[in-house]
Structures are given as structure tokens and as C-alpha cells.
Amino acid sequence: MADLSLKLCGLKLENPTILASGIMGTSRASMTYAIKNGAAAVTTKSISVEKRKGHPAPIIVTYAGGMLNSVGYSNPGIDNVADEFGDLQNAGAPVIGSLTGRDENDFAILAEKAAALDFEAIEIVLSCPHTPGYGTMAGLSTPEKTAAITQIVKQRCKKPLFVKLSPNVMGLVELAKAAEEAGADAITAVNTAGPGMIIDIKSRKPVLGGRIGGLSGDALRPIAVRCVYDIYEAVSIPIIGTGGIINGEHAAEMIMAGATALGIGSAVYYRGIDVFKKICLELEEFMESEGISSLAQMRGAAHEA
Amino acid sequence: MKHELPKMLKIERVIREAEGVHTLFLPYAGEVKAGQFVMLWVPGVDAKPAGISYHQDGCIGVTISAVGAWSKEVCGKKSGDLLGLLGPYGNSFELIGENVVLVGGGYGAATLMLLAEEACRRSLKTTLILGARSEAALLYRTRIKAMKLDAIFTTDDGSFGEKGFVTDILQRKLQSEKVDGVYVCGPEIMEKRCAEICLAAEVPSQISLERHMKCGFGVCGACCIDHSGRRVCVEGTIFSGADLLQTHEFGRYRRDSSATKQPFA
Numbered sequence: 001m002a003d004l005s006l007k008l009c010g011l012k013l014e015n016p017t018i019l020a021s022g023i024m025g026t027s028r029a030s031m032t033y034a035i036k037n038g039a040a041a042v043t044t045k046s047i048s049v050e051k052r053k054g055h056p057a058p059i060i061v062t063y064a065g066g067m068l069n070s071v072g073y074s075n076p077g078i079d080n081v082a083d084e085f086g087d088l089q090n091a092g093a094p095v096i097g098s099l100t101g102r103d104e105n106d107f108a109i110l111a112e113k114a115a116a117l118d119f120e121a122i123e124i125v126l127s128c129p130h131t132p133g134y135g136t137m138a139g140l141s142t143p144e145k146t147a148a149i150t151q152i153v154k155q156r157c158k159k160p161l162f163v164k165l166s167p168n169v170m171g172l173v174e175l176a177k178a179a180e181e182a183g184a185d186a187i188t189a190v191n192t193a194g195p196g197m198i199i200d201i202k203s204r205k206p207v208l209g210g211r212i213g214g215l216s217g218d219a220l221r222p223i224a225v226r227c228v229y230d231i232y233e234a235v236s237i238p239i240i241g242t243g244g245i246i247n248g249e250h251a252a253e254m255i256m257a258g259a260t261a262l263g264i265g266s267a268v269y270y271r272g273i274d275v276f277k278k279i280c281l282e283l284e285e286f287m288e289s290e291g292i293s294s295l296a297q298m299r300g301a302a303h304e305a
Numbered sequence: 306m307k308h309e310l311p312k313m314l315k316i317e318r319v320i321r322e323a324e325g326v327h328t329l330f331l332p333y334a335g336e337v338k339a340g341q342f343v344m345l346w347v348p349g350v351d352a353k354p355a356g357i358s359y360h361q362d363g364c365i366g367v368t369i370s371a372v373g374a375w376s377k378e379v380c381g382k383k384s385g386d387l388l389g390l391l392g393p394y395g396n397s398f399e400l401i402g403e404n405v406v407l408v409g410g411g412y413g414a415a416t417l418m419l420l421a422e423e424a425c426r427r428s429l430k431t432t433l434i435l436g437a438r439s440e441a442a443l444l445y446r447t448r449i450k451a452m453k454l455d456a457i458f459t460t461d462d463g464s465f466g467e468k469g470f471v472t473d474i475l476q477r478k479l480q481s482e483k484v485d486g487v488y489v490c491g492p493e494i495m496e497k498r499c500a501e502i503c504l505a506a507e508v509p510s511q512i513s514l515e516r517h518m519k520c521g522f523g524v525c526g527a528c529c530i531d532h533s534g535r536r537v538c539v540e541g542t543i544f545s546g547a548d549l550l551q552t553h554e555f556g557r558y559r560r561d562s563s564a565t566k567q568p569f570a
Contacts, residue, residue: 024529
């Protein structure tokens with residue numbers, strides 16, 4: 001039997017699949033539901049300083065090539081999540097708290113407050129492509145900002161820190177290096193691509209309530225694989241490969257690019273909430289057919305020796 | 306890859322059901338199951354779920370009460386105007402046995418109408434208990450009159466039918482005869498009371514649950530219920546009453562668009 005278990009920055013994972021931020025993740029129950037369905041860890045929907053209602057619907061639209069989302073960071077705000085995320089010991093798997101801010105000050109507040117919550121790790125999002133005032137739209141995807149915010153969060157919260165990066169920048173490798181040097185424990189690569197837009201030609205209006213949305217699913221996968229491949233060459237901290245992983249073969253591909261763990265998001269739409277179990281089963285089958293006994297044996301296999 | 310963009314459909318006709326309540330008919334050739342919903346998109350405004358209240362002549366009907374920005378926009382639409390449709394989504398009611406009771410409160414009547422028609426088509430002994438604030442707010446009275454079922458109306462103010470609550474009628478009904486299944490849609494406090502009455506009488510109940518929904522197809526997590534995490538838009542909207550009574554939030558609170566808990570009054 002192939003062994004799918006691993007350790008990620010001290011977190012014990014039964015398999016490499018992690019529920020990516022933004023899919024489900026609204027409440028403790030929405031995450032334990034993913035855990036029951038095979039997710040080895042789960043990430044909350046991103047939490048901001050203030051309460052946010054998010055964008056009007058449709059917030060997710062699917063087309064032949066993938067999915068566009070424009071959730072708009074709906075969340076109750078960091079001061080109101082203790083009730084939801086204060087006691088996660090019995091969640092069944094590690095819960096990663098995703099934090100999103102507009103600037104260094106926001107992230108300082110979020111980090112201090114998240115330190116008191118029950119998250120086993122923190123992920124900071126510097127890379128949302130579609131929400132004004134946040135992520136790439138706030139200019140957070142520069143090496144300087146990445147380093148500064150990583151440091152600020154790391155100083156205030158001692159939990160393992162994952163930095164989620166955008167595929168929509170030149171010099172992604174520089175961002176990953178900046179995060180590593182500033183104290184990041186892992187890189188989550190990548191956030192959604194784009195942003196993109198789909199226009200309904202009868203009403204002549206963009207379909208998404210937020211007009212523009214981050215691209216995920218099939219269309220994102222080759223971009224995500226390339227990003228993970230490049231980052232793996234440049235940093236020594238683990239990478240959570242995220243973007244368009246829908247089946248076990250995609251999972252193997254991402255691991256061969258250099259990923260230690262895998263973020264799973266859009267696949268919940270394509271294959272149901274039990275997609276975590278399905279991907280693990282398929283990955284295991286692939287490993288057995290290839291005579292691979294552990295994930296470490298496969299990790300980064302696509303790179304030249 | 307599976308995908309679905311909103312279908313922009315020309316409204317075939319609009320009928321007035323009550324003050325501020327309209328049914329819009331949209332062409333739809335596919336299958337519809339009783340209890341399912343659609344997401345209705347008003348371009349540039351919002352998309353929200355709506356129960357399917359009619360399925361006839363190649364159309365589905367959705368009954369909307371004009372209360373907020375989105376519903377006022379929908380209710381302002383005329384025949385020939387365009388409306389975006391996603392779905393139908395969700396599971397459906399399953400009729401069990403020979404003697405069934407449908408209980409609707411307020412706009413909950415909309416979600417029960419296809420089930421009432423199905424029960425009549427199958428020649429089941431069918432009782433429909435509908436309650437509303439007043440006579441003016443009672444929906445589908447003419448339509449129900451044409452159905453082969455026993456209809457009992459209640460109003461809070463006694464302006465039509467019995468003065469009182471549908472739950473009292475349901476309790477009497479379950480005490481007086483053997484009922485095989487109870488089907489409920491209405492305000493959540495009423496739904497919870499119905500579930501309790503059915504559980505005590507050992508009659509299975511199926512309840513349509515309403516939650517804030519954003520995507521409608523199980524991805525956004527807005528409608529996950531505590532503590533099971535089940536998604537109302539995919540594993541629901543119809544749940545067994547006995548199951549719902551086990552859930553933490555049924556009749557207690559729901560989450561708003563920021564996922565903040567809002568208690569029921």
C-alpha cells in the first residue's frame with residue numbers, strides 16, 4: 001500500500017489533500033463536512049478585520065474551461081469568529097485560518113487576534129485578483145509587501161505561516177523567496193488567475209455580481225503546475241500546490257512539480273464533496289501502478305536531478 | 306467539463322397571486338421535481354433562490370413576493386422581459402404511502418404546489434393545510450379549488466377559513482387518523498413545530514429548509530447547517546423532520562450573507 005500521510009510544518013496530515021480557502025469554509029460545520037469526506041486539513045474562508053457581506057450573486061460561474069469566482073471575502077470579521085473557530089480540537093483534522101487584509105496594519109490586527117484562536121496554522125492571502133482593496137488589487141503582490149506582511153504576521157502569531165501567492169505576477173519566484181526569507185513556513189501556490197470576465201450577451205451584462213472573478217479549475221492547472229515548478233527550484237520550504245487539481249493524476253502531476261500538499265477547491269463542484277477521498281484513492285492507485293511507495297519519492301520528480 | 310451559465314429566458318407571462326406577490330412563467334423543457342428551486346438572476350442586481358411553484362405547458366413558474374431590492378426587480382418584470390435562470394437545483398419531496406398531509410405557511414405554499422399536484426395525480430388521499438396572515442395573503446386558492454384534495458385554510462386574523470395556526474390543524478389530523486407522511490414548507494418556527502408534532506405522532510415528515518444561498522450548487526458553503534455541515538442547496542432543501550430536529554440550528558438561527566448567525570425571532 002502506498003503511504004499518503006505526511007507532515008507539513010508540524011501538521012500531521014493523513015493524506016495530501018487540503019480544502020482550499022474560499023470553497024465551503026464558512027463555518028466549523030462546513031469544514032468538518034469536508035474532513036468527513038476525506039480532507040486531511042481544511043482552510044477557512046478568508047477572515048478580514050471587518051465583517052463583509054461579499055459580492056452580490058452570482059458569485060461563482062462555470063464555463064467549459066473552468067470556473068470564475070467572485071465571492072468578495074464574505075465573513076463575519078475577526079472579532080466575531082471566536083464562536084465559530086474558538087474550539088477546533090475535535091474538528092477531526094487541522095484547521096488553517098485564512099487571513100486577508102488591505103495593508104500591514106490589517107494583517108497586524110488579524111495576526112494578533114488569530115493567535116488566540118484554535119487554528120493549527122495561518123494562511124495569509126496576498127493574492128486575491130478580484131476584490132478592490134485586497135490582494136493584487138491593493139498592490140500586495142510585490143516582494144517588499146510580501147516580506148513586510150509575512151514578518152508582521154510571524155511576529156504576532158507563532159503558528160506555522162503559509163503565504164498564498166498569485167499566479168498573475170511577473171517575478172513570482174521573487175515573491176516566494178521574499179516570503180521564505182521573511183519567515184514563511186510554507187508557500188501556497190497559487191490563488192486564482194485572471195481576473196476574468198464572462199458577459200451574458202443577451203442582457204449585455206457581466207454574469208458575476210462582482211463583474212470580475214478569479215479563474216480556477218481546468219484552465220488554472222497548467223499555470224499552477226508551472227508556478228509550483230518554478231517556486232520549488234527557488235525555495236526550500238514546502239509548497240501547497242493549489243489550482244485545478246480534480247483527480248488523482250492531477251495530484252501526482254502537482255507533486256512531481258514539487259508540491260508537498262495539495263489545495264483542493266473547484267473540484268468540489270466537479271466531483272462532489274467526497275472528492276478528497278476520490279483523489280486520494282486515485283493517487284494511491286497511480287502510485288501502486290508505478291511502484292511508488294511514498295509521496296516523498298514522487299515529490300519534485302519532474303525536475304532535473 | 307461540466308458547466309452551467311445562466312440561461313436568459315423570455316418571461317412568457319406574469320400573474321398576480323396576492324398583493325405584491327407575482328408568479329412569473331419561464332420556458333423550461335427539462336425535468337422538475339416537487340420541492341426543487343432555481344436561482345433567478347437579475348443582471349446587474351443579484352441572483353437568489355426561488356422555489357418552483359408551477360410546471361405546466363413547457364414552463365416553470367416562480368412565485369415572488371416583492372420585499373427587497375432583488376424581489377422588487379423580479380416582480381417589476383413584464384411578459385417578454387428577460388430573466389436569468391440557473392437550475393433546477395436541490396433534492397425533492399418523496400411521497401410515501403396513501404394518506405399524505407401537506408402543511409404550508411405564508412409563501413411556503415409555493416414550494417408545496419407541485420407536490421400537491423403530484424399527490425393528486427397519484428390519487429393519494431391528500432390534505433393541504435395552508436395558513437397565512439389574512440385572506441388577502443392566502444395564495445393559490447382558485448388553483449387549489451380545482452384539485453382533488455381536502456384543503457383547509459387558516460388565517461391569523463380569522464378573515465378566511467379557521468382562525469388559528471396550521472400546526473393545531475396538523476395535530477388534530479394526526480390524532481384523528483393514520484397519516485403516512487407530512488410535507489412542510491413555511492416559516493421555520495412553524496416548520497419546527499410541525500416536525501415535533503410529527504415526531505411525537507411517529508409520522509415521517511419532510512421539510513423544506515430555507516437558508517441564505519449564494520451559489521446554489523454546493524461550493525460556497527453559505528447554506529451549510531450546524532453541525533452536520535450538510536449543504537441545504539445540494540443535500541436539501543428537503544430534509545427529514547426528525548433529522549432536522551437533531552441539528553443545532555433548526556428553528557434557532559440562520560446565517561446571513563457574511564455568515565453571521567441571526568437568531569429567529
